[in-house]
Amino acid sequence: MMILSIDTAGRSDAIGLIDGRRVLADFVGDVTHNSLQGIIMNIDAVLSNAGLTLADVDGLGVGIGPGSWTGVRVGITVGKMMAYATGKPLCGVSSLDALASQAGDASTLICSVVDAGRGNIYAGFYRRRGGVTVKQGQYTAGPVEGLVARIREPVLFVGDAAQVHRQTISALLGDLARFMKAGEERQGSATALLALSRLERGESDDALSLVPLYLKEPLVQALAARKR
């Protein structure tokens, strides 16, 4: 089964292409480019480098965030419209889950992190159980310090935001914190592989109704809720 994936929630856009469990392409976009401008031609390049067209793809995986609000809307809208126009199945994949799945056979707690701006992060905790990465509890959003304060055991951080906040995390956790080396991340294929797993379980999302996972309300709504 051929799966094309898109995740534009992070700092760099990720596009993945897999044939079953075999990774055909893992494209990482230039961080200085906006997602909207290059997304289609980058997808086209990934497909044509593999000698394929969109018609050869059996399913689409799309990162639903959390992450950059405008960024994630680009990828999810492109994924939705491609699925709508081709009739191919679409699977939304949490960007935090896709990051965590790249930690391999880590024996410790895994924490995937995406930058949320102004010293904040989105994070998820995971453990490896029976060869699969299993989410522990709910995703969180908030200041780096608050998240790190909850950790009392060795933890492997995954995601470029972990690198951005590495100093803060190390200062608070010392030896307990380990970091996946930068450049190890394969967000595109990880998203595609999780989408494939969902499709194999008979799951998929509706191309018209799929929405991003924001984890945070826009400021005005948060203020209005507080007033109530």
Next chain:
Amino acid sequence: MLVLGIETSCDETAAALVADGHILSNVVASQMDLHASFGGVVPEVAARKHVEVIGYVINEALGSAGKALEDVEAIAVTSRYGLIGCLVVGVAAAKALAYTLKRPLVGIHHIEGHIFANILSNPHIPMPHVCLTVSGGHTMLVYVKDLCQYEVLGNTLDDAAGEAFDKVAKFLGLGFPGGPVIDRLAAQGDRTAYNFPRPLRRSGTVDFSFSGLKTAVVNRFKGSDISTLPVSDIAASFQEAVVEHLVSKTVQAASRADVSAIGVTGGVAMNSRLREVFAERCRQEGHQLFFTRTDLCGDNAAMVAAAGAARLAHGESADLYLSAVPNAPLESAA
């Protein structure tokens, strides 16, 4: 040529099918109620709603026209002028569809869309003409030389006219949006009750300004108990000042450009007093007047599809690197 239009530049998610000047469908999912509690459009709230409903809106535009996606021959999208986070959703959708269906793509300036709402409403409007585009997001006088050929004659120096309606309505506790409610109340009020300033009367330009007028209303009644104020009279007097400002600058622009035809388009073009005063003045001055039909005054995608068809007929199209530009000038290419 069957063109699918997509418009998400502000708070309406819209898709439409237009074939050779005929509107086959025109679907607008308004977010008005969503933003009413905030007293104005909140960009992030609007962008979230766009991504939530865009697929349904496009699907409905096809369904109500009895067309399949494969029947679409080209895709036009508002890519310039508007809220960046909102434009992005429409452009991403349009690009994905153009790529998947292998159809030409064209990016449209939002103001050009409104000019085409006027042309769709009045296919025989003479060229050249002067077009006033007036809404909550813009107030512009455009010399329309010919299809897709523009020169901006005047622009607002601060707020858009519709924004002034919103702000005055908010001050008077009338809710959002302000245009329709002020129009309704003004019909029962005395428009000579208060003499609010007519902006830029001696400026020598055909630009607009509404910020001072709005402030004049607020300053006149600041500290008063709103419930005791003659709100209908205030609404009528304020509206009269806005309308006179819009009409006099537009007529002045038409005379200077030496054209006899005037087009009026955009959300504020629905205002009943504006229609009345324009009709009166154009009759006096011997101008031909062309208002956009009311169902095309607000943001919609039929106007975007129509503009797209015209651009494509001129041999213009966009490549798949098309991006969203929030404040592009009107004259730029597709």
